[in-house]
Amino acid sequence: MSPGNSNHDLFENLRLELRRGSLILAVMASLQAEQYGYTLRKTLTEHGMPIDEGTLYPLLRRLETQGLLVSEWREEDKRNKRFYRLSEDGKTIFKQLLAEWQSMNSSLNGIL
Amino acid sequence: MDILDSYLRAVKRCLPRAQSDDIIRELSDELRSQLDEQQAALGRPLSDEELMAFFKKHGDPMTVGRRYRQDHRSLSLGWELIGPELFPMYLILLSFNLALTIAAVVVVSLMVHLPIKPDTFLVPVLAQIICLTVVFTILNLIRRKFPQPWYYPPAELAPLLPISRWYSLVGLAMWATVAIWWLAVPHFPQLILGSGAAHLKLAPTWHRFYVPMLLLLLASVSQRVVSLVYPTWTWVIPVVRAIINGAAVPILYGLMFKSQTLVVPAEGIQNTPQNQQLVEKFNDLIRWGILGPWLWIWAGISAMVYAWYCVPHLRRLIRRVRGQALSAVS
Numbered sequence: 293m294s295p296g297n298s299n300h301d302l303f304e305n306l307r308l309e310l311r312r313g314s315l316i317l318a319v320m321a322s323l324q325a326e327q328y329g330y331t332l333r334k335t336l337t338e339h340g341m342p343i344d345e346g347t348l349y350p351l352l353r354r355l356e357t358q359g360l361l362v363s364e365w366r367e368e369d370k371r372n373k374r375f376y377r378l379s380e381d382g383k384t385i386f387k388q389l390l391a392e393w394q395s396m397n398s399s400l401n402g403i404l
Numbered sequence: 405m406d407i408l409d410s411y412l413r414a415v416k417r418c419l420p421r422a423q424s425d426d427i428i429r430e431l432s433d434e435l436r437s438q439l440d441e442q443q444a445a446l447g448r449p450l451s452d453e454e455l456m457a458f459f460k461k462h463g464d465p466m467t468v469g470r471r472y473r474q475d476h477r478s479l480s481l482g483w484e485l486i487g488p489e490l491f492p493m494y495l496i497l498l499s500f501n502l503a504l505t506i507a508a509v510v511v512v513s514l515m516v517h518l519p520i521k522p523d524t525f526l527v528p529v530l531a532q533i534i535c536l537t538v539v540f541t542i543l544n545l546i547r548r549k550f551p552q553p554w555y556y557p558p559a560e561l562a563p564l565l566p567i568s569r570w571y572s573l574v575g576l577a578m579w580a581t582v583a584i585w586w587l588a589v590p591h592f593p594q595l596i597l598g599s600g601a602a603h604l605k606l607a608p609t610w611h612r613f614y615v616p617m618l619l620l621l622l623a624s625v626s627q628r629v630v631s632l633v634y635p636t637w638t639w640v641i642p643v644v645r646a647i648i649n650g651a652a653v654p655i656l657y658g659l660m661f662k663s664q665t666l667v668v669p670a671e672g673i674q675n676t677p678q679n680q681q682l683v684e685k686f687n688d689l690i691r692w693g694i695l696g697p698w699l700w701i702w703a704g705i706s707a708m709v710y711a712w713y714c715v716p717h718l719r720r721l722i723r724r725v726r727g728q729a730l731s732a733v734s
Contacts, residue, residue, distance in 0.1 A: 329430060330437040345434050346463055349427070350471045365429075374430050 315343060317393055319351060320386045323361060326377040328368070352376055360385055407455050408435060411465065418469025418492075427472055435462070456565075466490075485541045487548070494540045501532045566635040576628035583621040590614070597667065600686055603679060605670045609663040616655050623648050642713035649707035656700040666690050 318341045322332055329349060336343050355361045360382035363374050378386060412432055416424050439458065443449055450458065462468065470476075470489045479486040479494070486494050505528045513520045585595060594601035627644040630637065659666075667686040669679055 328433075330434050333434075345431070345438075346468055346471050349430060349434070353423070353427075353472065371433055371436070372429065373433055 314393075315341065315347075315351070316355070317386075317389055319343075319348070319355070320360065320378060320382060320389070323376050323378050324383075324386070326375050328373040328375050330373075332376070355382070407452070407459070408432070408439070411435075411459050411462075414465035415468050418466050418489075419472055423472065431468075479537070484544065484548075485537065486544050489547065490540055490544055494536065498533065498536050501536060502529060505529060505532050565638065567631045567638060567641065569632055569635060572628050572632040572635070576625065576632060579621065579624040579628060583618070583625050586614075586618055586621055596690070597686060600667075600682060601670075603670055603673050603682060604667050604686055607663075607665045607668045609659075609666060613655055613659045613663075616651075617659075620648050620652055620655070639714070639717040642710045642717060646707055646710035646714055649703045649710060652703040653700065653707060656703055660691055660697060660700055 318336055318339070319332070322335050327335065329345070329352065332352075333343060333345060333348055336348075352361060352363075356363055356376070360379060361376050362379045362382075363376045365372055365374050367373070412428050412435075415431065416428050419427050439450065439455075442454075442458070466489050473488070473492075476488040477491050478484060478488045479491060506525060509525055509528055510520060512518075513524060518524070589595050590606070593604075593606060596606070597604050623644065627640060627648075630640050630644075634640070665683075665687060667683055667690065669675065669683055673679055
């Protein structure tokens with residue numbers, strides 16, 4: 293493996309690691325209002341946080357299992373869709389996470 | 405939509421069972437929404453090739469299914485031998501093989517009145533574990549080397565996958581070698597009789613089966629040539645192989661079970677007990693070894709499997725004919 297490739301892979305791994313936490317925050321922020329997967333993905337993409345469905349749906353399920361999201365099946369446009377929104381616990385945790393992220397962000401800005 | 409349903413079925417097989425229906429419902433809605441959006445943008449339905457590209461981009465069913473699994477179990481010895489995508493299938497196959505092996509060892513031991521001891525199971529069980537682990541390690545290596553794989557296409561997509569030239573070339577080399585061997589057998593009986601050719605010759609019954617077998621071998625070679633030259637003619641493989649293997653079943657049946665003698669003493673060889681024993685040995689060797697019932701069973705099962713593979717091709721053909729008829733009417 294050439295040093296160029298190795299650096300690229302390293303950067304890619306670190307970028308993904310950095311993105312993973314931010315994605316959870318972005319998904320939780322978007323789900324303060326009820327949405328289904330497809331529109332949620334579009335919302336995130338429009339805001340510069342593209343996410344493929346193979347990452348989004350397992351993440352939604354994980355957050356639901358952890359009790360941070362609630363979901364229900366409903367028909368819309370003649371199709372059954374699963375709508376997600378933050379649960380009460382999810383809202384509390386989201387506020388805490390947001391405060392943590394803002395604090396980290398300002399600390400980082402200070403360091404940088 | 406056949407292709408979407410087929411893709412979802414393939415994904416479902418790789419999902420945790422308790423949630424699979426729910427996940428598939430949701431994934432189905434997501435993919436249908438994406439497809440609708442693409443079709444709306446193009447102003448027409450997607451072609452088969454565009455659908456294929458769509459599913460390729462989405463990922464192979466095994467990888468998609470793995471993302472929903474919480475238990476990312478794998479087999480590692482310092483470095484990864486079998487990754488989390490393949491591990492569930494490895495466990496299922498290993499359990500099945502071990503159960504079958506243990507049952508077979510017990511049955512055989514009882515039949516030949518051997519005592520059943522733990523040692524009796526050791527070698528067959530170890531052999532199963534080692535062989536299966538090696539096979540899955542190789543599969544895992546291939547998956548890691550080619551991180552965008554498409555190894556498990558749903559059956560409905562198979563007609564869209566061009567046949568790899570490498571695959572056709574290997575098959576051509578193999579079947580051409582077998583055909584040449586078969587062609588040479590009448591002139592050089594030692595190719596089948598080995599050192600026994602000095603005392604033995606092939607019985608007249610061979611002549612009844614020789615030409616049909618040769619024709620089947622030549623058909624196999626021709627199929628590989630056609631696949632090599634026209635890799636997009638994907639229907640050739642299932643159709644031709646279903647016919648060849650189907651035809652081989654009665655031929656092999658006649659050769660194996662209806663022919664008394666396949667080998668007789670050569671001219672000038674005395675009918676001594678020793679030579680009679682040699683004749684019997686070679687007849688058994690050919691009947692139960694070289695062309696044994698396993699070959700007959702394999703031909704029958706292959707014929708059925710390839711006949712099943714013909715179904716998506718047939719479905720596509722019917723769709724195309726109907727489409728042409730409809731466009732002719734309009």
